[in-house]
Amino acid sequence: MRTMLVFVALLGLAAHPAMAAAPVDMVLVPAGEFTMGSPARDADEQPAHRVYVDAFSMDKYEVTVGQYAAFLQETGGDQPSNWKTMNQSSHQKRPVVNVDWAEASRYCKWAGKRLPTEAEWEKAARGTDGRLYPWGNEPPTPLHANYGKTDWNNHGALLPVGTLEGGKSPYGIYDMAGNVWEWVSDWYDENYYKNSPSQNPTGPSSGGFKVLRGGAWNSDPRSLRATDRHFDPPSFRSLYVPGFRCAKSP
Numbered sequence: 001m002r003t004m005l006v007f008v009a010l011l012g013l014a015a016h017p018a019m020a021a022a023p024v025d026m027v028l029v030p031a032g033e034f035t036m037g038s039p040a041r042d043a044d045e046q047p048a049h050r051v052y053v054d055a056f057s058m059d060k061y062e063v064t065v066g067q068y069a070a071f072l073q074e075t076g077g078d079q080p081s082n083w084k085t086m087n088q089s090s091h092q093k094r095p096v097v098n099v100d101w102a103e104a105s106r107y108c109k110w111a112g113k114r115l116p117t118e119a120e121w122e123k124a125a126r127g128t129d130g131r132l133y134p135w136g137n138e139p140p141t142p143l144h145a146n147y148g149k150t151d152w153n154n155h156g157a158l159l160p161v162g163t164l165e166g167g168k169s170p171y172g173i174y175d176m177a178g179n180v181w182e183w184v185s186d187w188y189d190e191n192y193y194k195n196s197p198s199q200n201p202t203g204p205s206s207g208g209f210k211v212l213r214g215g216a217w218n219s220d221p222r223s224l225r226a227t228d229r230h231f232d233p234p235s236f237r238s239l240y241v242p243g244f245r246c247a248k249s250p
Contacts, residue, residue, distance in 0.1 A: 025059065025060050025061065026057040026058060026059055026060060026248065027057065027058055027059075027060050027124075027171045027172055027173050028055065028056075028057050028171075028250075029053075029055065029056055029057070029058055029120070029123060029124050029171055030055050031052075031053065031054050031055040032052065032053070032128065033050050033051065033052045033053075033128070034050075034051060034053070034122075034123045034126070034127065034128045034130075035048055035049070035050060035051075035128075035130045036048070036049055036050075036051045036119055036122050036123075036193070036196075036227075037049055037193050037227055038225075038227040041225070041227060041228075042228070042229070043190065044190040044191075044192075044193070044229050045193070045227045045228070045229060046193060046194075047193060047194065049193060049196060049198070050198065051119050051123075051196070051198060051199070051201060052198060052199045052200070053117075053119050053120055053123050053199075053200060054200055054249070055250050056116070056120055056247050056248065056249055056250065057247060057248045057249075057250070058116060058120065058121075058124045058171070058173055058245065058246075058247050059113075059173075059245035059246050059247070060162070060172065060173055060174060061161035061162050061174055061175065061245065062095040062096075062161050062174075062175050062179060062180060062182065062243050062244070062245050063095065063096055063104075063107065063243065063244055063245055063246065064092060064093050064094060064095060064096060064160075064161055065086055065087055065091050065092050065093075065094055065095070065096045065155075066092035066093060067096070068080075068096040068099070068107065069087055069092075071107050071110055071111075074110070075106075075110060077103070077106065078103075080096070080097070080098035080099055080103075080237065081098050081237070081239065082098060082239055083098075085154050085155060086098070086155050088155075090156075091155045091156075091158075093160035093161060094155060094158040094159065094160050094161070095158055095161060095175075095179055095180045095243040096243055097155075097158070097180055097238075097239075097240060097241055097242065097243050098237045098238060098239060098240075098241075098242075099183075099237060099242065099243065099244065100234060100235050100236060100237045101115075101183050101210045101234035101235070101236075102234060102235075103237075104183045104242075104243075104244040105183075105185070107244075107246070108244075108246035108247075111246055112248070113246035113247060113248040114185065114246060114247055114248065114249075115183060115184055115185040115244065115246065115247065116184050116185065116245070116246070116247035117184060117185050117186055117200075117201065117202050117203065117247075118184045118185070118186040118201070118203055118211050118213070118229075119200070119201050119202075120184075120247055121176075121182070121184045121213050121214075121247075122213070122226060122227065124169060124171055124173055124176065125169050125173070125176040125177070125213070125214070125226040126169070126170070126226035126227070127169065127170030127171065128170075129170070131170075131226065132225055132226065132227075133145075133177055133224060133225060133226060134167060134168065134169035134170075134173070134176045134177050134226055135166060135167050135168065135169075135177075139221060140177065140178075140221050140224050141166075143164065143166040143167070144164060144166050144167040144177065144178075145164065145167050145175075145177040145178030145179070145215070145224055146158065146159045146163075146164065146175070146178040146179045146217050147177070147178040147215060147216070147217060147218070147219045147220070147221070147223075147224055148218070148219070148220065148221075149217050149218055150218065152239070152240055157217045157218070157240075158179055158180065158217055159175075159179060159217075161174060161175055161179075162174045162175070175214075176213075176214050176226070177214055177215055177224035177225075177226070178214070178215050178216065178217060178219060178224055179214075179216065179217055179243075180214075180216050180217065180241055180242060180243030181212040181213070181214055181215065181216045181230060181241045181242040181243065182212060182213050182214045182242065182243055182244050182245055183210060183211075183212055183242055183243075183244040184210070184211045184212070184213055185202065185203070185210075186202060186203025186204070186210070186211045187203045187204040187205070187206060187207030187209065187210060187211070188203070188204075188207055188209040188210060188211045188229070188231035189203070189204045189207060192204060208233065209231035209232060209233055209234075210231065210232065210233070210234045211229060211230070211231055212230040212231065212232060212241075212242055213228070213229070213230065215228065216240070216241050216242075217240075218240065
């Protein structure tokens with residue numbers, strides 16, 4: 001009987017893959033609608049609109065220096081600028097930075113994942129209750145997010161991933177506000193929300209800029225909002241930003 005029950009359970013997961021557990025260090029975000037954007041914030045966040053997103057898994061943490069070092073060792077890819085400073089033992093659990101969009105995408109593919117869409121990122125950050133920040137509507141404090149700093153301190157301005165329990169999103173995902181800006185897969189269009197599909201939007205088909213989300217260690221509170229949109233050329237990289245995390249379809 002025990003063998004039969006296990007067999008039936010496995011058949012159920014095969015028939016409904018979204019019910020399966022997320023991979024290690026990933027969080028399963030269930031399928032469903034949420035409110036994307038804001039009715040009264042920046043123009044490119046308007047209008048607020050309902051979006052349905054299929055189930056997906058999101059990295060619980062931003063990709064770390066240690067994880068990126070393993071990727072470089074195996075693939076022989078180009079090292080980010082200032083890699084010697086970044087790749088110190090004291091920084092292995094801090095987010096990697098100075099990675100352009102193509103490099104971030106290549107890492108996710110190597111890891112068997114992909115960059116999240118902008119809609120996936122926002123749902124993972126704010127959930128379905130329309131909250132302003134990942135943790136809720138309470139203004140940010142240093143217990144919620146790593147932000148408002150001015151001294152880079154040779155990568156020491158960043159916190160090790162998963163440090164701030166008070167800043168977790170509704171799905172238990174860390175650092176979706178502050179620490180480092182995060183690349184997503186979408187091209188940027190300031191007017192995209194006006195014509196966005198209501199189901200699984202993936203952004204414009206082309207453009208000159210890619211979207212970044214989440215704010216960073218030197219951001220002000222406004223940039224930490226879950227609806228805030230930032231953009232840069234896909235070739236952009238800086239000593240201080242950006243970083244990224246990966247997603248995966250069930």
